Amino acid sequence: MKEISIIVAVAAHGAIGRQGGLLCHLPADLRHFKSLTTGHSVVMGRRTFESLPNGPLPGRQNIVVTHNRHYHPQGVTVAHDVQQAIELATMPGEVFIIGGAQIYQAALPLAHTLHLTEIHADFADADTFFPPLKCDEWTEVERESHPADERHAYPFDFITLKRLS
Numbered sequence: 001m002k003e004i005s006i007i008v009a010v011a012a013h014g015a016i017g018r019q020g021g022l023l024c025h026l027p028a029d030l031r032h033f034k035s036l037t038t039g040h041s042v043v044m045g046r047r048t049f050e051s052l053p054n055g056p057l058p059g060r061q062n063i064v065v066t067h068n069r070h071y072h073p074q075g076v077t078v079a080h081d082v083q084q085a086i087e088l089a090t091m092p093g094e095v096f097i098i099g100g101a102q103i104y105q106a107a108l109p110l111a112h113t114l115h116l117t118e119i120h121a122d123f124a125d126a127d128t129f130f131p132p133l134k135c136d137e138w139t140e141v142e143r144e145s146h147p148a149d150e151r152h153a154y155p156f157d158f159i160t161l162k163r164l165s
């Protein structure tokens, strides 16, 4: 069975995005995302794929989920639901679900691990949200806290949660 991991940056109230983009720029979070996902398959919704500034993420199998049977962008594997996306994953180790909200919602029941970046900020204009977590289903196994600094406008924590079996 494949190990399924969700990776997401979440602010107050479960906010993850606004107007098709991310809420803020945290360079350490981008490095963390790159270091965890490189060498693995990543699964994303069509909208998240189209929000990537430079197309497919290098060093990873990019699997894009869409209803559209005629969607064939270069350099990606196309799937028509999350289950099929996971089946099409060919790179070793964890399969990373990288968003957005629709794909997180569909993948959450399948996930074994959550890699959360908890951003300590409240974005009043957020319009996209991570589904609520049931606290009796998950246990925190790791937390690394980072203060705000000149490159990071908000403090944030890298948290790993494992599903309670």
Ligand SMILES: NC(=O)c1ccc[n+]([C@@H]2O[C@H](COP(=O)([O-])OP(=O)(O)OC[C@H]3O[C@@H](n4cnc5c(N)ncnc54)[C@H](OP(=O)(O)O)[C@@H]3O)[C@@H](O)[C@H]2O)c1
Pocket (backbone or CB within 6 Å): 007, 008, 009, 010, 015, 016, 017, 018, 019, 020, 021, 022, 023, 044, 045, 046, 047, 048, 049, 051, 065, 066, 067, 068, 079, 080, 081, 082, 098, 099, 100, 101, 102, 103, 104, 106, 128
């Ligand atoms: N904070 C974070 O870590 C993070 C990470 C990723 C994304 N985001 C943010 O999340 C937002 C995008 O999220 P979103 O929920 O709007 O879009 P999304 O989940 O990225 O993509 C939605 C699209 O995926 C396809 N889809 C969804 N469910 C499907 C299913 N069951 N079967 C087939 N296709 C399916 C559909 O594509 P078609 O319309 O082509 O059929 C749908 O329009 C952006 O603001 C982005 O920046 C945040």
